[in-house]
Amino acid sequence: MAKEIWVYAEINNGTIAPVTKELLAKSQKLAAEMGGYTVAAVLAGKDNKAAETQLGRLGAEKVYSLEHEGLEHYRADFYGSALAQLVKTYEPEYFLLGATAIGSELAPTTAGLLETGLAAHCIDLRWSGERLNCMVPAFGGKVVSEIYIPNARPVMASVRPGILNVEEAQEKTPEIIRADASFLNDVTSSEEFLGFEENESNGADIETAEIVFSAGRGAASDASWNAIQKLAEKTGGAIAWSRSFIDTGRVEDESCMIGTSGKSVKAKVLVNAGISGAAQYVCGINKCRTIISINKTPNAAIFAHSDYGVVGDADRILPAVLAKLQ
Numbered sequence: 001m002a003k004e005i006w007v008y009a010e011i012n013n014g015t016i017a018p019v020t021k022e023l024l025a026k027s028q029k030l031a032a033e034m035g036g037y038t039v040a041a042v043l044a045g046k047d048n049k050a051a052e053t054q055l056g057r058l059g060a061e062k063v064y065s066l067e068h069e070g071l072e073h074y075r076a077d078f079y080g081s082a083l084a085q086l087v088k089t090y091e092p093e094y095f096l097l098g099a100t101a102i103g104s105e106l107a108p109t110t111a112g113l114l115e116t117g118l119a120a121h122c123i124d125l126r127w128s129g130e131r132l133n134c135m136v137p138a139f140g141g142k143v144v145s146e147i148y149i150p151n152a153r154p155v156m157a158s159v160r161p162g163i164l165n166v167e168e169a170q171e172k173t174p175e176i177i178r179a180d181a182s183f184l185n186d187v188t189s190s191e192e193f194l195g196f197e198e199n200e201s202n203g204a205d206i207e208t209a210e211i212v213f214s215a216g217r218g219a220a221s222d223a224s225w226n227a228i229q230k231l232a233e234k235t236g237g238a239i240a241w242s243r244s245f246i247d248t249g250r251v252e253d254e255s256c257m258i259g260t261s262g263k264s265v266k267a268k269v270l271v272n273a274g275i276s277g278a279a280q281y282v283c284g285i286n287k288c289r290t291i292i293s294i295n296k297t298p299n300a301a302i303f304a305h306s307d308y309g310v311v312g313d314a315d316r317i318l319p320a321v322l323a324k325l326q
Helices: 018-034 049-057 074-091 103-114 184-188 220-237 243-247 301-305 312-324
Strands: 002-008 038-045 062-069 094-098 118-122 124-127 132-138 143-148 155-159 175-178 213-214 238-241 269-275 290-295 308-309
Touching: 002 018, 002 074, 018 038, 018 094, 018 124, 018 155, 038 074, 049 062, 062 074, 074 094, 074 103, 094 103, 103 118, 103 155, 103 184, 118 132, 132 155, 143 301, 213 220, 220 238, 220 269, 220 290, 220 312, 290 301
Parallel strands: 002 038, 002 094, 038 062, 062 175, 094 155, 118 155, 213 238, 213 269, 269 290, 290 308
Antiparallel strands: 124 132, 132 143
């Protein structure tokens, strides 16, 4: 096995996903602790030239670049076959992916083809001196399990975006390895790409925004929801929600849901409106710098995880805050 830590470089609309930057920085730190390891990025696409240069600036010492017509658009089985073959050819010891919408599907697909172990939806990666421990929340975030893969290689892990607190990666001039992609001519896909339709934007990205307004069941009224949308617009903030807010029918998907099965945020300011504070939710907000929570129940669990608590009705408080800002 090559003493390499691979990071899958996810590309969204021509831009390297933020989680790739987080994983490259984390990999540099792990490589220093482990000694003698090289940090490499893995690219799959139709034309990778622009991204190859960017990955060096983000800390990749090597870039494995796989180009093929069939990689122009993401398809799980085709991409999984491509990554699995790349791993079999170059034999890295560790392979990290972001637990994004794509990564959460691609990681187990690739791991299954390789018959190796996968620690999914990790919140941290720690080198013990002998092995890589993957920290994964369990029981609704009440417990953090320490998972390691003793024998199978490569060790694979998917890491939740926005969760790692790491310093900027050291810039490198990477060695570019343009892998032979001719094997993909013999790979068939059970999926057909028909088109790409982008979700309607809810403002700034919740994983990178400095201010996030998060709505719960107690903020599902017209007064609260309208105020949250206007507050986010006025402050340049992002809008998020809890699982229970989705159940009210105000939003249709989990794209901006915070929690165990959603996303993690590390905003400078997080405002929770009408959120009770279930363990499944709070495990996604523990990296935020300042947390302000509004709930009309004085003993709501969310207050135990907040820097400031406002006991009151979000229907009255949020419009009043908006009026002050205006």
